Amino acid sequence: MSAASGPAEEQSALASVRKQLLIGGTWRPGEGGRSIAVEDPASGETIAEVADATLAEARAALGAAADAQAGFAAMAPRERGEILRRAYERMIAERERIALLMSLEMGKTLAESDAEVLYAAEFFRWFAEEAVRIHGTYMRNPTGAGRILTMRAPVGPCLLITPWNFPAAMAARKIAPAVAAGCTMVVKPAKQTPLCTLAIAEILREEGLPPGALNVVTTSDSAAVVEPLLDDPRLRKLSFTGSTAVGRALMGRAAGGLLRLSLELGGNAPFLVFADADIEQAIGGALAAKLRNIGEACTAANRFLVEASIAERFAAELAERMRTLRSGRFSDPHSDLGPLIDGAQRAKVARLVEEARGRGARVLCGGQVPEGPGYFYPPTVLSDVPAEAEIAREEIFGPVAAIYAFDSEAQALALANGTEYGLVAYLYTQSLERALRVSEALEFGMVGVNQGVVSNPAAPFGGVKQSGLGREGGFEGIGEYLSTRYLALSL
Secondary structure: OOOOHHHHHHHHHHHHOOOEEEEEEEEEEOOOHHHEEEEEEOOOOOEEEEEEHHHHHHHHHHHHHHHHHHHHHHOOOOHHHHHHHHHHHHHHHHHHHHHHHHHHHHHOOOOOOHHHHHHHHHHHHHHHHHOOOOEEEEEEEEEEEEEEEEEEEEEEOOEOOOOOOOHHHHHHEEEHHHHHHHHOOEEEOOOOOOOOHHHHHHHHHHOOOOOOOOOEOOOOOOHHHHHHHHOOOOOOEEEEEHHHHHHHHHHHHHHHHHOOOEEEEEOEEEEOOOOOOOOHHHHHHHHHHHHHHHHHHOEEEEEEEEEEHHHHHHHHHHHHHHHHEEOOOOOOOOOOOOOOHHHHHHHHHHHHHHHHOOOOEEEEEOOOOOOOOOOOOEEEEEHHHHHHHHHHHOOOOOOOEEEEEOOOOOHHHHHHOOOEEOOOOEEEEEEOOHHHHHHOOOOOOEEOOOOOOOOOOOOOOOEEEOOOOEOOOOOHHHHHHHHEEEEEEEE
């Protein structure tokens, strides 16, 4: 992966993407020429315009998915798997182009975008293999009078709503299991970052995905254009990644049609460091857990809970490491971190830091909005953060590490579990006994033990409590797109 890009490469990447609506296998311009501006968050400048769909076009996309459903479900599992396998190979072959698109629309460094393309492609490879492993059962009726057979069938047309922070990975994580299971789709990417999804959709179309199996609708008004699809009886499932507040609202709307739901919602991840931890290893894990995607990740460490005897040292060393990191546009080879997604997100991060400072938190590094274009915010470390600070309860979604001290394992667990969220937690200790004991007591869907990144296409991703329903990835991921049918056979 090249370390930098130039204007010619950027324009070439942008020109390579279809910026229309994909409905029934055909790219269409938006009705009346309506469009959405896509911004470079490092400069605030418009880099592309994509079609802005109407409700009629969204319904046409669902109609195309419904019309294609029976044929797609009947397609041989091996054939669906081979489409995914070819899409995996195409993404690997075109990783530089897709990574550059991602950096342009989302702002992250080219190295991080490249890593995300590889991660996203792995979902196509994983589910290419799972497509042919959809099992049923055969058993004798306990009465001896017959046989009980079960089979797994696709749930039907799905609405997949993806967020802006991982534009390739979130699309692939939803599309791949749907294709493997035989479900047709309407995909609605975030308006801030639609380009990667459009590029992936074209790859799948070119690699043989039947017309109507995958439809893409970009819109500036999800509530008016996409949410009404939840009332359409042709829709069978909703998969949404985003905030808990929006997820709750969508769940209520989906109740009327009793839709199958996969909801990956907000997080407030604790990062526990015990006194026996390898401090250098913990600092490295903290940087990975906090600064992945500039901190704009539901898996980002939100609260650093550090045993009191090492809290001062941990805070000082983390601040020293974060102070050396440089923010800048991805095209700058010396840049370590990119901008936040937009002005509203930066304003939220700045507000949380100022509120914590006002309550007595110490700012060890960062903490000031820089001058100049773009939505940059510096890596920031806060220590002595009071428990009542808003930053202790709210997902930061930015490069801010808030540190809290604890005196005992019981107190650490109480602080870690004292949130309505339950997506992911991290813990560092050299005691296997403590690692198992604390992991089992943490009320989270995922736990990273002595590692700061948990995402893996082969593992089930998802949370508990207010962090959502269902799992994506792993053996469990395809089950979210399948229903069990029972056949009673009389002999």
